[in-house]
Amino acid sequence: MATAAIYGCAGETLSSDEAAFFRDADPWGFILFARNCGGTKQIVRLCHQLRETVARNAPILIDQEGGRVARLKPPLAPRRPPMDRFGELAKLDPEKAKEAAFLGAKLLAEDCRNLGIDVNCVPVLDVPQPGAHDIIGDRALSTRAEMIGTLGRQVVDGSLAGGCLPVIKHLPGHGRALADSHLELPRVTDDREELEEVDFAPFRALADAPLGMTAHIVFDALDPDRPATLSGTVIRDVIREGFGFDGLLMTDDLSMKALTGRFRDRAEASLNAGCDVVLHCNGEMAEMTDVAEGAKALEGEAARRGDAALALIPRDRPDFDRDGAEARFSELLRPVITV
Template sequence: MNNASFCDVGKGAQRPLGPLMLPLFLGFEGPQLTADERALFREADPAGFILFARNVDTLPQLRALTDDLRMLSGRETLPILVDQEGGRVQRLGPPHWPAHPPGAPFAALYGASPLAGIEAARLHGIAIGMELAEAGISVDCLPLLDVPVAGAHDIIGDRALGTDPNGVAALGDAVLRGLRQAGICGIVKHIPGHGRAAADSHESLPVVDASRADLEQDFAPFRALASAPMAMTAHVRYDAVDPARCASTSPVVVQDVIRRDIGFGGLLMCDDLHMSALEGSLADRLEGALMAGCDIALHCTGRFDENRALCAVAPAITSEAEDRLAAAMAWPDSPSRPEADAAARRDDLLGTVSAVS
């Protein structure tokens, strides 16, 4: 990427909008696109979109929205993302969609019976994936591979797949396989690990002072799933790696740790640019993430003025990032035999450990 040209645009010049895709996954305001959003997205061509509860009402409404986004972009394989983990992070929920469990019950089952835990996690991925596919959503921000430690902030908490790196990796791999079987692309997060953070990165920058040797426990699940199609960074500073920068804007973390040491070769997206862990203007944050080596920047607020400002300063997506994006969107299977009873079978398995405990 040409650093000078990016900075020139960021100082007030406006990038001429046109046919070049932008390295942005954007949120938007409501259950339908406004006329202004439609005009902006048609002209700017962001790489994809992310949905939140504010965009979701009923299945027919949601399917119409995702079909509209694909038609607007002209890409059948358009990345349409959602955070659908289960538990407290579930954008599609009752009364129109069932509640799903968080990560903790899978860890408990894995502790009692690893094979049963892995199968339940795979079924979890299938159950969620089938619902997303029916709604026209193509990417789930799951599995979460963070390994929480004592004293960490509860922002991860029961979302985690346990505290054993090997178990987290095994369960995360199973969830990822289940999503793939349902035709959904999964995103491993929050690379290289949010489990030690003593603060919520939505509110402030978590600073982790663990040694590099101790951080290997955090890196291990991501290394085990280094072939995943997409990953989302952690807005965390690791003083043993780069004491000056948040991971999402650190070339040392992105290039040396995520790409080289962990070996992740898929599409790398930073977490939400609007989170308070990052410093500077939105343009500064976008530049920092892309210059560090992230392929895509995520912006979630849905505010039209912020989306417009980001589209005005963003460079075109790099050819390498575009190739990684295409590979990620080609990664899911074409589901031929959907397991309609996946959720019931998952819940039966999870119920066995509840009965024992």
């Protein structure tokens, strides 16, 4: 039985220590970063090595959003625009924006699947607010909550059409954060009514997504003592009951500096709060070993959600007219792309 964890690895090949750790820890999945991606054949081989350690077709994740968040860079995959371009296009032609968002997500998914990667951590559903930290910025689909929900639906559907599971992030919303949670713990002081009307709306609209990722942010109006990742109140009352989200819920990276304390404690607290799976990204063996001590078997409702998500990944992909898709995508975005 897999454990409720997703791990990264240190480099482009697995060390004997990493392989032994993954065999023993048996994580639900893995995640790749730029440090793991040196060449096409190498990435395919690494994906095979990772799955071989757990003796099953475990999901392999990546953050391939386009723009500044792209772990696969040319020549591994084409350069893609940031997703705010879809929102800019929507101001000119909403229907073309929807087509572009779908096609862009499908192309991203095809880029990933060609290398053996089958989960792409898109879309960002955060609603950026004036004065907030730019960690979200042009990663957001729009500045309007309703349009983020509309375009986010296209990104979810396009990802699935391209053979990758999408991950909605960062629940329940990162758009108001005044700090980067990679570096420190943000605190949002806005009232519940404002959050419900704006920040939560895109997540409610896409509550049927198969996978979601939490935000390491304290919301005073929800739980002033714990960040969302560690808050049973936020996960149970807001994400599960309020949004109606029944997909597999993973933490954001446990090694981000927004969280403190031992990694075992971070993992235990996240799972006890209601997260289904913990995510640890940097490949540091000592940290992963500590996380593994706090991780538990993926069972019950969490296992059901994980199985339901994996069942959506098509193992046989239909023929795809990449040249035609690339040409159409460029044509659609021409009005909002500046060279």
